Amino acid sequence: MVSTILIVIGVLFNLIGCIGLIRFPDVYNRLQSATKCGTLGTCSILAGTLFHFGFTDAGIKAIIAIPLIFFGATVAAHALVRGAYHFGIKLGDKSVKDDYKDVAK
Amino acid sequence: MRYLALFILSFLFWLLLTFDLSPINLAVGAVAALITSLLFGKYFYERVYKFLQPQRYFWFLIYIIILIWECIKANFDVAYRVLHPAMPIKPGIVKIKLELQSEFARAMLANSITMTPGTITVDIVGDDLFVHWIYVSSEDPEQYSRKITGRFEKYIKKTFE
Amino acid sequence: MDLLEILLYIQIALSTSCLYRIIRGPSIADRMVAIDIFGVLVVGICAILSIITEKGFILDIGIAWVILSFIGTLTLAKYLSGKKLNE
Numbered sequence: 001m002v003s004t005i006l007i008v009i010g011v012l013f014n015l016i017g018c019i020g021l022i023r024f025p026d027v028y029n030r031l032q033s034a035t036k037c038g039t040l041g042t043c044s045i046l047a048g049t050l051f052h053f054g055f056t057d058a059g060i061k062a063i064i065a066i067p068l069i070f071f072g073a074t075v076a077a078h079a080l081v082r083g084a085y086h087f088g089i090k091l092g093d094k095s096v097k098d099d100y101k102d103v104a105k
Numbered sequence: 106m107r108y109l110a111l112f113i114l115s116f117l118f119w120l121l122l123t124f125d126l127s128p129i130n131l132a133v134g135a136v137a138a139l140i141t142s143l144l145f146g147k148y149f150y151e152r153v154y155k156f157l158q159p160q161r162y163f164w165f166l167i168y169i170i171i172l173i174w175e176c177i178k179a180n181f182d183v184a185y186r187v188l189h190p191a192m193p194i195k196p197g198i199v200k201i202k203l204e205l206q207s208e209f210a211r212a213m214l215a216n217s218i219t220m221t222p223g224t225i226t227v228d229i230v231g232d233d234l235f236v237h238w239i240y241v242s243s244e245d246p247e248q249y250s251r252k253i254t255g256r257f258e259k260y261i262k263k264t265f266e
Numbered sequence: 267m268d269l270l271e272i273l274l275y276i277q278i279a280l281s282t283s284c285l286y287r288i289i290r291g292p293s294i295a296d297r298m299v300a301i302d303i304f305g306v307l308v309v310g311i312c313a314i315l316s317i318i319t320e321k322g323f324i325l326d327i328g329i330a331w332v333i334l335s336f337i338g339t340l341t342l343a344k345y346l347s348g349k350k351l352n353e
Contacts (some may be wrong), residue, residue, distance in 0.1 A: 004269060007314065011273050011280075013180055014307060018280045020187040021287055021303060027295045028237050029196055030287075032225050033183050034303040039220070040180050042310045049313045049325070057124035058322025062313065064121060065329050069306060072336035074219040076302055080339065081227050081237060083346030084295035097197030097241050122329075 006048035013041030026092035027084050031077055039073040108146040110153045115141045150209060161264050168260040175221045175256065182222040186239065197241040198227060201234045201250045204258060210265040217257045224253055274314045281307045298342050305335025 020033025046062045046069070053059035091098060119134035120126075155161060186194060205211050215226040215234070223239040236253060243249050284307065287300035312328035 003317070007270070007273055007317075010310065011276055013184075014277065014280050014310060016180070016184045016187055017303065018283045018307075020183060021300065022283060023187060023192070024194075026196075027293065027299060028225070029194060029239060030296065031299050032223070032237070032239055033187060034299055035225070036176075036179050036183050036220065038303045038306045040176055042306050042313075045310045045313045049317055052317050053322065056322070058316065058325055060121050060124055061322065061325040061329060064118075065309065065313075065325065065332060068329065068332050068336075069309065070220075071216065072332055073302075073306060074216045076336055076339040076343070077219055078215065078226050078228075079343035080295065080298060080302065080346075081225060083298075083343035085227060086347040087295065089293055089295055091198070092196060097199060 003048040003050075003052040006044050006051065010041040010044030010048065013037045013044065017041060027089055028081060028091065031080060035073055035077040039069060042069055107149045107151065107153050108142045110156065111146050111149045112138050112142040155265075164260055164263040168257070168264055171256065171260065172217055172220065175217075179220060179222040193240065195240050195242075196238065198235055198237050199241065199249060200246070201236055201254060202246075203229070203232050203234050205262060205266060207266050210261050213265055214254065214257060214261050217261070218253060221253070221256070268318075270314060270318055274311065274318065277307065277311050277314060281311065295346065298339065298346070301342075302335065302339045305331060305339075 014037065017034050017037025020037065021030050024030045024033055043066050046066050050059045050062040053062070116134055116138040119138060123130055123134070186192060203211065203214075205214060211229060215229065218224050218226050218234075218236060225237045227235040227237050229235070234254075238249075238253075241249075243252075281304055284300045284304040288297050288304070291297045291300060309328040309332055312324050312331070316322060316324035316328075
């Protein structure tokens with residue numbers, strides 16, 4: 001029962017992340033919504049898997065996958081933001097501030 | 106010293122992943138961990154003795170709890186901005202002064218900032234941290250530094266530095 | 267139909283919506299963000315599938331997928347930031 005609730009929460013977060021991925025106007029905001037919601041949603045699904053299997057071999061695999069996803073997604077997000085900025089993609093029209101412009105060159 | 110630490114860590118990882126204590130499995134795991142530690146030992150974290158200080162684990166536990174709470178808050182923040190019809194965003198990149206010194210603590214701070222509401226780390230140049238913020242709510246550097254890094258800096262300093 | 271199967275179909279539909287961004291994305295960075303998130307969503311599919319079929323080895327596929335998509339994203343990001351230097 002607990003596992004089903006956790007999986008439902010995870011799928012809802014993933015849904016919000018995908019709506020953000022389609023709706024937001026530029027790369028940086030899309031990355032924000034997709035990274036946060038995708039990571040926590042999938043971690044929640046894996047926690048549900050852990051509750052379903054208990055501490056057997058499959059449950060331990062779910063525990064291992066959670067920190068891998070967590071650090072993998074955040075580090076990939078830094079790399080993507082930096083790569084996109086150096087590639088020359090501008091911040092969106094609504095942006096108000098850009099301190100990084102002088103340093104990047 | 107750090108070769109030994111990496112060997113122990115990768116051997117534990119192998120045991121968790123295979124979940125089997127037969128002698129042949131232990132032998133294969135030991136050989137794989139040996140090859141891993143010989144190849145990648147020189148990239149490992151340098152001051153290994155910090156793994157043996159118990160008070161760091163206590164602060165690490167508190168840090169993890171705060172991080173998970175901030176993570177959940179970040180998700181509701183994103184959900185509000187996505188589902189609101191007018192999409193209340195005001196993005197920008199701001200500069201923040203860093204106070205942590207060691208590389209590992211800085212990397213952990215950057216990771217935590219990525220998971221907190223509305224911010225994502227772009228780059229670290231010298232002592233400055235550049236953060237993309239989805240809603241720039243104030244212009245005063247003092248104020249937004251406290252808003253973004255203030256929640257974590259204390260615990261990261263006690264845990265990793 | 268079971269609740270878990272409905273959730274599995276929703277998750278597959280979400281991965282398909284990432285394909286929309288991969289096809290339509292105006293720049294290459296949008297496509298890379300979509301590919302990154304596609305990898306994370308597939309791990310969710312693997313986890314739900316392992317509960318439905320009661321087989322633990324599907325989670326192994328998930329772990330391998332996480333690591334491979336992480337390395338792939340890092341490589342693509344390196345390519346993006348390095349391209350400016352070559353030109």
